[in-house]
Every structure is written in C-alpha cells, then in structure tokens.
Amino acid sequence: MTTDKRHIISILVENEFGSLSRIAGLFSARGYNIHCLSVAPTSDDSISRMTLVTYCNEAKASQLMKQLDKLVDVINVKDLTDETHIEREMLLLKVKSTLKQRDELKRLTDIFRARIIDVTDTTYTIELTGPSEKILAFIDSLGKIKIIEQVRSGALGISRGSESLEIKK
C-alpha cells in the first residue's frame, strides 16, 4: 500500500440539481474524504466546475477518477496534482484588534499582501488569496491575536499553459 497523498481534482459537471449530491455521495459511499470542495457555474451556465481536494493513495486515486468519470452527470474530470497547475484559495478572517494590535495586524496584512476589508472599534476583517500554504502561514503568523471567525473558500485549481479541461465531444 502506498501512502496517502493530497490530490486536487477538477470536475466539469452538468449544472443540474442533484449533481453535487451525486459527487458528494460517491465520496462517502466509497470511503473517500472530501477535504474541501468548491463549485460554481462556468461561462456556459449549464455547466458547473468543481475543485475538490482529497487525501488518498495512488490506487484509490485512480479508482476515484474512474468512478467520477462514470457518473452520468460528469462531463470531464482531471487530477491536477501531477501536472503543473495553479492553485488559489480565499480566506476571510475576522480577528479581534485591540488598539495595541492594530499596527501589528496592518504589518502582517501587508507582508502577506492581504487586505483589510472591514473595521469596527474592536475587530478587523481581512481578505487574503493565495495557495493554501500561504493561507495557513498567514493564520499561523497571527500568534496571540484572537480569531473570531474564519471562512475559507477551499482550493481552486487550473492547469498552467494552454492546457484546459474540455467538454468532451
């Protein structure tokens, strides 16, 4: 048995009701975990694009790709993991900001190229996009600053270069 590895998978699926639960159901029925999942319509609004991250070994990953492809609603599916690709995730973070912490927070947001998008007398809300590692590094760097609320979009992925996930003819 090989060890588990992170797999980031892109799926084009008919934007019909039930499609999402078919995919989510496949994961639970076949014993895969969904680490994160994002879904939204594409430029053709009859098609949705999903990006999904799961951890599993090679044999299970290859079986998963076949099972996803077998779903009648799935138009195309691709494991981006082993090809050059770009990943982005968005973080919305509400933190406590006492007067003393404001400078430090401002400095950290600058270093990570994050943005402060809402302010109250006791809180900051910060927006950050980047690969998942960057998001985690940012959260780590906050140290003693108290996080009130954390919202992550989950990873989005796209291949580099002219490669694309096509609608199979």
Next chain:
Amino acid sequence: MKLSGSEIIIESLKKEGVEYIFGYPGGAVLHIYDALFAAEKIKHVLVRHEQGATHAADGYARACNKPGVVLVTSGPGITNCVTGIATAHMDSIPMIVISGQVSRQYVGSDAFQEADATGITRPICKHNFLINDRESIAETFRKAFIIATTGRPGPVIIDIPKDLTDPKVKINFEYKKNIKIRSYNIKKLESDEKIKDAAKLICSAKKPMIYAGGGVILGKASNELVKLTKHLNFPITNTLMGLGAYPSSDKQFLGMLGMHGTYEANMAMHDCDVLLAIGARFDDRVTGDTNQFCPKAKIIHIDIDPSSISKIIEVDHSLIGDTKQILKKLLDHTKYFKKDINKDALSKWWRKINSWQKKKCLSYKKSTKVIKPQSVIETLHKITKGKSFVTSDVGQHQMWVAQYYKFDKPNRWINSGGLGTMGFGLPAAIGAQLAYPREQVLCVTGEASILMCIQELSTCLQYGLPIKIITLNNRYMGMVRQWQEFFYEGRYAMSYMDAIPNFAQLAESFGHIGMVIDKPKDLEKDLTHALSHKNRLVFVDVITDETENVYPMIMSGKGHHEMHLAPSANEDIELA
C-alpha cells in the same frame, strides 16, 4: 400531435418497444394509470408488492436482455422498490422505474406520500431523474432508456410530479430517437494494436485459464466466447453470474469458481500463468484472499466499465469496450498467433486439470432415508433436460442450483448474485415466464426466502403463470446455519425457521396446486408429475436433509488452493 404528460409517458414507452409494465397504482400515478387504461400495446402486470414489481422487471430483463419497466406511486410505492433497484444495480440489469411524485407545488413540504425518491435511490442506481417540466418528459424517457441499456447497463429512475401528468394540459409530442447526452460517453472500441498484444500474450501461455462472468451474458457475447475458447482449447470457468455463458456440459468447462466453486476451477485459477478475465469483476466471493489470487498469472481483463479495471486486482493488460466486439477481434488475432501455443505444455496442463477433476468435488453421500438437496437439483436437471429457466433466492439452495443444474445456455440462470436478495426468486420467475410464456420456468427456493415475496403467488394466478416452485425445505436458514456450524461452534442463533407454514395448503389457498415430497423414492416420479402440469402453478415442498452443507468451500480470507471438500463425500479424500 398534442398529448398530456401521461400520454407522452405511454407513447414514449411504446416507442421504446416496451411490452410489459410491472406496477402498482396509487394517488401520484393515477393520471398515468388512466392513460395506460386506453393503451393497447402495453400490458400491465399488477404485482402484490412493489418489491415484486422490481424483481419481476429484473427477471424479465435477465431472461430476454430487454429493459424491465416498473411503474409505482410516490412515497411508500418507491421506497418499497429500493431493494429491487439495488438488486438490479449490483448485477448491472437494465431497468426503468417510473415513480409518481407529489405535485410540484407540494414538493419539499412533507406532503402526503412524499418521499425524496431521487435522493433515496441515488446510490443504488445508474442514474435518476426528477422531471421538472412537461416539455422534457419525452426527452428524459429517451435518455433514461439510453443510459439503462448502453455501456454497463443498470437501473434508471424517473420521478415525475403528478401535476405534470395532468390529462387536461396537452403539449406537442415528438420522440427523437437520436439524442446526445454530452456528459455520457461510451468508450470507443479498443485499438487493434492493444487487442493484438492481448492475443499474443494469451497464446504465449503454458497454463492458460479463462474466467468469464455476467458481462458476457449482458453483452450477448456467449457465441463469441465459445468460439474463442474452442479455438484455443483452453480451460474455462464461469462466475455465479456467468453460468450458462459457456455450456456446462462441454469438456473444457471446469465448473463455477470461487467460494463454492469446484476444486478444479479454483486450483486452475491458482496455478495458471495467463488469466483471461472477461466481463467479470473480481468479486470477493470469487477471489478469496486477494493477496493469494492467481499468484503466478499475467492477467488480461476485458470489460465495458473502465472502473472495473484494476479495482480489486491489479491487471497487466486491459481491453475496455463491448465484450462481443472485443472477443470477435481477439479471435481473429489469436488465429494469427495460434502457432505460438506450446502444445506440449497445454497437454501437460490439461493432464494436471484432469487429475484435479478426479477428486470429484461435487460428489455427495446418497441416502434412501432423507432427500439430499443436491439430488433434487440433479433430478430437476434430468427431467427438464437442462433446458429450463431457473430462478433462485439466496442461500444453500442457490449454490446447489449453481453447482448441479448444468446450464448450457445464457440467460437461463436468474439469481441475485451481487446483492444476494432473499425474496428475488418468485417475482423474478414471473418476469421470466412472461418473457417466455412457452418455456419451463422453475423457481428453486428455501422455506425462509420464499416467504419474503410470497404474496406474488396471487399475481401468478391472475396472469395464469405456470411457474413451478420447488422449495428445498431444510427447516433452517441453511446458509446461516452452515456458517454458525463452522464459525460459531454450532450455536444456531435464530436460524431455525419456527412455525413454518404448510406450503402446499398455502399454495392451494392462493388457487394453485400444492404438493409435498418427503421420500427419496418418490422424488423423481413426483417431480416429473409436478412439472407435467402445463397450465398451472405447482408449489412443490421438498423436505430435505437439514444437516447438509454446501461444499466445496473456501473459508473467508483463504486462497483458491485452500479449499475444503465435503468430508463425507469420498472418505479417502483429505481436506485440500
């Protein structure tokens, strides 16, 4: 042509060539039933429980390779179908289930008889639809039939809200045969090159083995399988689902493989150097311990479903596509490579196989006092000359039919292999008998299983179906008792069938003929008599040896070479 939603449903079914609908009415489908009342070409079979409808449609599909069609109401109607849909799904049987749904305005409000049909059935079907507008009814039906019958077949559910079937609202009807489902692609035939490579590998074998499953029957590829096997003079085994795909009476046939397979089939699997797997899915009841599965073999796998390849066992060479087409091409290519076959090695391999066959692993101790269950199946085979359609339920009786009723043709053996559904046998026999009204249809069952869908005896009377039901009545859930004997030190927890009804009288009260056979000397004569009733259903309650076990057997977690043979069959044979 302007039609109502209900009429569109009926017209669509006609366009698909549907002959029978197995169904049960209720509020949400009354409009559809009203339209059906006027339809002449389609016959409706009223079952007595919706589970029966699904199994009957399934049995019909298995017997004649056409999709079975079910019509049920919302709520309890569709929930009663769950077991039957899952049964069909596990064995890849084409089926269309039409379920009524509450009107669109009530969906999601916990309305009377509302159930989330698509949600409930999603993991147990190939695909399902909830129709949202009248305009898409016809197209959805066409799509459903395409999906159910092409690629790896399976059940498709169409859930339709009642308001869409309103007889007063009529729209234009057009049935387009050629529609494309952009997200549904069947793989094109494998390249010639890959098939050629497989042929070469096959012909390089010194100890070849062919392992063929239900995919050969579903793919109507039996003739091609026979031709290839004969051409190569290779040994062949069939899975439980594949029985009949290759004639059991042929000398190249080694019997079924797996947990209750023959000694020779399992030993040949263990020792072979090239395995050709065709339309089979390496089920755990077939492989035994996967770490010890065919340890010396290069494996070639032919299957229509890419997700079957290397799912359980990593294979060396795969050919994805229609089994019939691939086997045809494979035969052509092996003709070219046949000269490479090492004839001496092959004869040596056959001699080895013949030595395994000498163990006579299916022999059993005869008796003049109690009826041995195996002898019932052998007698049935003798009387029917092996030509009947035989359905079964699940348990020891199922394995004995698989072992002793030597099927020579595909589609004759109808059983729930994947899900193992007790209650399948009688309704499945209804489907098979309707598909072939003039053929002999037997339902071999157990006294426990038959009670799970016994109500269908009433359906049989209504449609005059002359099915012959034979219970191997061992007063136990025999298969459960066998496992308790082997693995639970004989503690027979809840496996004794207490308060068993008098089946003969029960059948009589349903309007059929009931019989009991309890003496070995009466067996052949009475069975012959029972089967001679041309137009009546006869329920034959055969009282069999309650201690008999199914042998040979591979205990779970063991390899093919670690079989147990019947202890009493042949005293000088040791456990392998």
